Amino acid sequence: MANGQTTECETLPSSARTATFIVMAAYNEGTCIEQVVSEVRAEYPNVVVVDDGSTDGTFEAAKRCATHVLRHVINRGQGAALQTGIEFALSRGARVVVTFDADGQHRVEDVKAMIAPIFRGDCEITLGSRFLGGTENIPASRRKTLRLAVLFTRMVNRVKVTDAHNGLRAFSDRAAREIDITLDRMAHATELIDQIRLSGLPFKEIPVQIRYTDYSLKKGQSSRNAIQIVLHYLLGRVLH
Numbered sequence: 001m002a003n004g005q006t007t008e009c010e011t012l013p014s015s016a017r018t019a020t021f022i023v024m025a026a027y028n029e030g031t032c033i034e035q036v037v038s039e040v041r042a043e044y045p046n047v048v049v050v051d052d053g054s055t056d057g058t059f060e061a062a063k064r065c066a067t068h069v070l071r072h073v074i075n076r077g078q079g080a081a082l083q084t085g086i087e088f089a090l091s092r093g094a095r096v097v098v099t100f101d102a103d104g105q106h107r108v109e110d111v112k113a114m115i116a117p118i119f120r121g122d123c124e125i126t127l128g129s130r131f132l133g134g135t136e137n138i139p140a141s142r143r144k145t146l147r148l149a150v151l152f153t154r155m156v157n158r159v160k161v162t163d164a165h166n167g168l169r170a171f172s173d174r175a176a177r178e179i180d181i182t183l184d185r186m187a188h189a190t191e192l193i194d195q196i197r198l199s200g201l202p203f204k205e206i207p208v209q210i211r212y213t214d215y216s217l218k219k220g221q222s223s224r225n226a227i228q229i230v231l232h233y234l235l236g237r238v239l240h
Ligand SMILES: Nc1nc2c(ncn2[C@@H]2O[C@H](COP(=O)(O)OP(=O)(O)OP(=O)(O)O)[C@@H](O)[C@H]2O)c(=O)[nH]1
Pocket: 025, 026, 027, 028, 029, 052, 075, 076, 077, 078, 079, 081, 100, 101, 102, 103, 105, 165, 167, 216, 217, 219, 220, 221, 222
């Protein structure tokens, strides 16, 4: 498996932009989704929002700005919403599928470096890494939890990554077809790493930046959630 660090300077042909589908799972992101989608859509015309049973105005806001909007009638979790969005993107002819958080934590400018190695045929999957990207303002408790997640991934999944829970990822259509997220909630991130290892598909980690804003910190995952995520993942392994 490839595991390199690259930066991209080249420009992408417009055919690559249109063949790239950006999939966003969104849960109660009504206040920011329009801005996030608009920024992405200015560069990549195919943006698929999966509203994950939100109880605010996320669905209506997404309808105003996204290319495609899907909806789970109940909240099922990020893993389930991403699987729905990935399957939809493939059904519409996506050549590359990118997963991108709806809370504004990812940067549109990082997408190019994520997809270029796949279009070049260097690998089938890219995983964003905030630790290779030098993200500076990671809160101390998040940093510790994320480091523990990396240790867990190295020991349990036996895959050497530097950031196991980064929502910015890209898959070739072939990889997206092989990946089948069955863990509905946040444990899907660890399940994905298992599936990448089992598939033998070549992947690369790409340096990216994660924005920590007041909004994302208030809404995001707590350290207590991390324990739930581990238990959910282990239960999933026993049951599958
Ligand atoms: N929390 C949560 N997020 C969901 C859910 N379904 C979809 N999402 C989306 O998943 C994305 C990531 O959720 P976050 O809770 O921010 O998780 P995270 O970015 O891994 O964690 P932080 O670094 O703490 O922000 C966001 O775009 C959410 O809108 C859900 O059921 N719960």
